[in-house]
Amino acid sequence: MGDIRQGQTKIKNVPIAVTPEGFWCCPTPVGFQKSLKPQNPLNKLKPSSPPPKTSSQKKAASVSEKKAVPAPSKLVVSDGQQCNDPERPPPSTSVPAQRPPRPKVESLPKKVAIEFGEPGTCDMEVVLLGKQGFCVKLSVHRDVLIEKSSFFADKLSEQSGLSCLQVDDCEDVEIYVETVGLMYCKEMKQRLMKQSVSRILRILKVAEFLGFSSCIESCLEYLEAVPWNGEEEEEKVISTVLRLQGKGIGVNPVLKRVSPEISNAPKDTLSHIVELVLKSNEERGRREMKSIVLKLLKENSSIPSSAGSSYICNDMIYNSCRSCLDSLLCLFVQAAEPDFADKEPVAKHIALEADNLSWLLEILVDKQAGEDFALMWANQQELAVLHGKLPIVFRYHVSCISGRLYVGIGRGEVLPSKSTRQLLLQTWLQPLINDYNWLQHACRSFDRKLVEEGIGRTILTLPLEDQQSILLSWVGSFLKTGDGCPNLQRAFEVWWRRTFIRPYVDGQGNAMPDS
Numbered sequence: 455m456g457d458i459r460q461g462q463t464k465i466k467n468v469p470i471a472v473t474p475e476g477f478w479c480c481p482t483p484v485g486f487q488k489s490l491k492p493q494n495p496l497n498k499l500k501p502s503s504p505p506p507k508t509s510s511q512k513k514a515a516s517v518s519e520k521k522a523v524p525a526p527s528k529l530v531v532s533d534g535q536q537c538n539d540p541e542r543p544p545p546s547t548s549v550p551a552q553r554p555p556r557p558k559v560e561s562l563p564k565k566v567a568i569e570f571g572e573p574g575t576c577d578m579e580v581v582l583l584g585k586q587g588f589c590v591k592l593s594v595h596r597d598v599l600i601e602k603s604s605f606f607a608d609k610l611s612e613q614s615g616l617s618c619l620q621v622d623d624c625e626d627v628e629i630y631v632e633t634v635g636l637m638y639c640k641e642m643k644q645r646l647m648k649q650s651v652s653r654i655l656r657i658l659k660v661a662e663f664l665g666f667s668s669c670i671e672s673c674l675e676y677l678e679a680v681p682w683n684g685e686e687e688e689e690k691v692i693s694t695v696l697r698l699q700g701k702g703i704g705v706n707p708v709l710k711r712v713s714p715e716i717s718n719a720p721k722d723t724l725s726h727i728v729e730l731v732l733k734s735n736e737e738r739g740r741r742e743m744k745s746i747v748l749k750l751l752k753e754n755s756s757i758p759s760s761a762g763s764s765y766i767c768n769d770m771i772y773n774s775c776r777s778c779l780d781s782l783l784c785l786f787v788q789a790a791e792p793d794f795a796d797k798e799p800v801a802k803h804i805a806l807e808a809d810n811l812s813w814l815l816e817i818l819v820d821k822q823a824g825e826d827f828a829l830m831w832a833n834q835q836e837l838a839v840l841h842g843k844l845p846i847v848f849r850y851h852v853s854c855i856s857g858r859l860y861v862g863i864g865r866g867e868v869l870p871s872k873s874t875r876q877l878l879l880q881t882w883l884q885p886l887i888n889d890y891n892w893l894q895h896a897c898r899s900f901d902r903k904l905v906e907e908g909i910g911r912t913i914l915t916l917p918l919e920d921q922q923s924i925l926l927s928w929v930g931s932f933l934k935t936g937d938g939c940p941n942l943q944r945a946f947e948v949w950w951r952r953t954f955i956r957p958y959v960d961g962q963g964n965a966m967p968d969s
Contacts (some may be wrong), residue, residue, distance in 0.1 A: 571594075872915075
């Protein structure tokens, strides 16, 4: 690499920020290009430009330009094209007829010289060759590099008399320069506090390469304390930290933010959160937390690595279901007593427990684990008998659970056995029909068309004899109450066609031939 000289070279200040410790940071690529644009000597003269300067005027201008040269400790940019052509004749005062094409800014050399510490005390140089055309010469101190960096210590121990070390294909020249500058910092923590997380990760990568252990430690302390913005930044931090952990660097304080020390902490925490939601009496808080927990559990279900823990979660949810069912049965027994007077608090508690069961069912359906709930609900004959003894305003919330199960079976989200489907319709369809008119007018979340489609499809999954029994019973109810009864006409039509129009077997149970 050619040496970077400043004797006869035209130099220009680069607009960059100085650190509290007094060293200059390497500018970004944009800063390089912006600083080089005004240096182009081939700019065309505009029609309104003044006449060219005479030789005496140029001498005066060159004197004033020399006076504007910055101090040696500041960052300067060298124009390599002018420097490497010392015999170029002086520019002519006349405008030539034809000028060569203007070179692109990207093709111009980009050379930077930086001096650390007290001016004139440096005893070696480090030359960085960047991939974007940058060439940076760092004037540094050998003892500082050996003390702070294992990389430089190893290199310099191999060649004790080495005065210039060149680093080729430097990926991040800007951060490399700043990391070397941090070797001169007495208060590194205060310096890093002014940086963003993304920049700290870049510094950490270079510090890892240089074996700059005190900088690595300071960066990890920063990452442990600062908030991370968004999932993308968090993933970058964790991937970097895990890479360092694989190399034996202590990163546990940072990992504690995303990884618990106790192995069963997630299970216990989730159980506690579900319990808090189930016991809450505040409507808005319950509604918001139910939505949040359901959304987060859906995200967990989509991750293949969480399949092993899903069974533990299912057991916890079913334990909560049994607890809610026991409480609901006790409330029904209490409210069904003839001499029971104070029914309003019990009615609110019934609505709360029914809402809890609906929420737990929604979680199980999303986790494709609702079959045991269907069996559990189908076996609640005592609850179904008490259902008919309570005022409709107390009991209609329970019918919403039955409706959701029918919808799940009709969509294929819940796949209970044939006996469970039969028992579910036998136990809970008539109570649902009895509450249907009230559900349409008093329950805002009740979707009539969805429930009717679910009931019809559930019926059609049964043997043809069971379909006939249930649908003929429905016809009698529908003819009495009309809109106060679920409209199962589509299921009735399917059953009719299966029975009378195109039966698939004959009377002896043999398959009918295709027509």
